[in-house]
Each structure stands twice: as structure tokens, then as C-alpha cells.
Amino acid sequence: MLLEVNDLSVSYGDIEAVHGISFHVENGEFVSIIGANGAGKTTTLRALMGLQNVKSGKILFDGTDITDMPAHRRANLGIRIVPERARCFPQLTVYENLRMGVYGRSSSLKNELGSTYELFPILKERSDQYANTLSGGEQQQLAIARALVSSPRLLLVDEVSMGLMPKLAIQVFEVLRSLNKDKGLTILLVEQNALSSLKISDRGYVLETGKIEIEGLSSDLINDDRVREAYLGS
Numbered sequence: 629m630l631l632e633v634n635d636l637s638v639s640y641g642d643i644e645a646v647h648g649i650s651f652h653v654e655n656g657e658f659v660s661i662i663g664a665n666g667a668g669k670t671t672t673l674r675a676l677m678g679l680q681n682v683k684s685g686k687i688l689f690d691g692t693d694i695t696d697m698p699a700h701r702r703a704n705l706g707i708r709i710v711p712e713r714a715r716c717f718p719q720l721t722v723y724e725n726l727r728m729g730v731y732g733r734s735s736s737l738k739n740e741l742g743s744t745y746e747l748f749p750i751l752k753e754r755s756d757q758y759a760n761t762l763s764g765g766e767q768q769q770l771a772i773a774r775a776l777v778s779s780p781r782l783l784l785v786d787e788v789s790m791g792l793m794p795k796l797a798i799q800v801f802e803v804l805r806s807l808n809k810d811k812g813l814t815i816l817l818v819e820q821n822a823l824s825s826l827k828i829s830d831r832g833y834v835l836e837t838g839k840i841e842i843e844g845l846s847s848d849l850i851n852d853d854r855v856r857e858a859y860l861g862s
């Protein structure tokens with residue numbers, strides 16, 4: 629098992645946002661956590677990356693207890709996050725942002741740059757342009773690319789379709805699907821867009837106000853009455 633989360637609770641001051649959730653991701657799997665606004669998706673991902681302290685529970689990565697490990701050491705182990713409303717380094721060029729992505733990993737940018745530009749051709753065109761002059765959608769692509777150039781072992785993706793026009797959102801989901809199916813990249817995606825994420829993932833968890841209420845194969849969740857009613861609008 630690549631990622632194992634046991635009874636994880638996370639709070640902000642006195643307010644607990646995530647209440648003892650347990651889930652796992654196998655090597656090579658594509659898992660989604662779906663949930664509404666405020667369900668605790670971002671909180672969970674940030675705790676996995678080490679950007680948010682946990683109140684209790686355990687996080688194991690490839691058998692190692694990383695619950696209290698600082699974020700940069702988790703990055704060195706090969707965990708990468710594409711954050712919500714993905715921010716890039718605005719005063720760096722596209723290329724320089726990508727160079728930041730390999731920091732702490734043994735892979736070299738040269739090896740990964742070609743395939744990354746292939747996935748996101750617009751970034752090649754814009755490689756010398758400052759990141760803050762990219763459109764929102766282009767910055768989103770840069771954030772994914774920046775996570776990918778380090779050849780991560782586990783990619784955490786937070787609400788990647790937000791702010792993208794539908795056609796681009798579909799393309800980004802397709803890129804994630806292909807990275808998983810063709811390249812074997814292990815992905816944990818959190819999304820409000822239940823249908824799009826369940827369509828491309830193997831398994832899913834439904835997070836409601838900080839608790840996992842339903843879990844199963846994505847193909848089963850798509851047909852689950854509770855999921856259909858709450859998240860698929862039918």
C-alpha cells in the first residue's frame with residue numbers, strides 16, 4: 629500500500645474540520661475523494677503534504693510513518709501536491725517555475741521537460757513568459773506540470789478543474805487519466821466535480837462534513853443513489 633491514512637483528525641483551533649477519517653491508496657491506483665464546499669478536502673490533502681498539523685491519527689507512506697514529517701521531507705520522498713487555485717511563482721518564468729519543481733528530487737528537469745511540454749504545449753510556447761502573465765487556465769496547467777517534472781510517486785490534486793472552461797477541464801482530467809493509466813502514476817484527486825472524477829478514478833470516497841460516509845469502486849459510486857442525489861443532480 630502506498631498511502632495509508634488511519635483515523636485522521638485535523639482541527640483549526642477549537643474547530644475540528646476532519647473527524648477521524650481512514651482511507652488508502654494502492655500503488656498505481658487513481659483514487660478520488662469527492663465532497664461539497666467545506667467538506668474538508670483541502671484540509672485532508674494539506675495534512676497529507678505536511679502543510680497542516682494533524683490533531684490525531686496516522687499517515688503512512690510506503691510503510692513509513694510520515695505523520696509528523698515536515699513537508700520538504702515528504703516532497704523528497706516523492707509526494708507532490710497541485711494546490712487548490714494552483715499558485716505558481718509569479719515573478720519567475722514558466723521555465724523557472726518548472727525548475728523549482730524538481731527541487732529535492734534526483735530526477736533532472738532535462739529528462740522530464742520534453743514529456744511535460746508534450747502534455748502541455750502552451751507551456752513550451754510560453755516558457756520565457758512570467759507566470760503572473762499567464763491566464764488562469766495556463767497557470768493551472770503550469771502547476772500540474774511543476775508537480776510532474778519531479779517524477780512524483782504520489783500526486784495529490786486539489787480541485788483541478790476549478791476555474792477552467794469545460795473543454796479545458798475535460799482535457800486536464802484526460803491528462804490525469806493518461807498519466808495514471810499509461811505512465812502508472814499514483815493519483816489522489818479531491819473534487820467537487822463528482823462525475824468527472826469518478827469517471828477517471830478506480831475507487832472513491834465521499835467526504836461529508838469531515839467524515840467519510842460512502843466508499844467504493846468509482847463505477848459503483850456513479851450508480852449509488854445517495855451519490856447521484858447529492859452530487860450528480862439526479
Ligand SMILES: Nc1ncnc2c1ncn2[C@@H]1O[C@H](COP(=O)(O)OP(=O)(O)OP(=O)(O)O)[C@@H](O)[C@H]1O
Pocket residue numbers: 640643645663664665666667668669670671672712787820
Ligand atoms: N485556516 C482555516 N481556519 C479555520 N477554519 C478553516 C481553515 N481552513 C478551512 N477551515 C474550515 O475547515 C472546513 C473544511 O475546509 P476545507 O477547505 O478543507 O474544505 P473543502 O472541502 O476543501 O472545500 P472547497 O470545496 O470549498 O474547497 C471548513 O468548514 C472551513 O471553514
Ligand SMILES: [Mg+2]
Pocket residue numbers: 669670671712787
Ligand atoms: Mg478545497
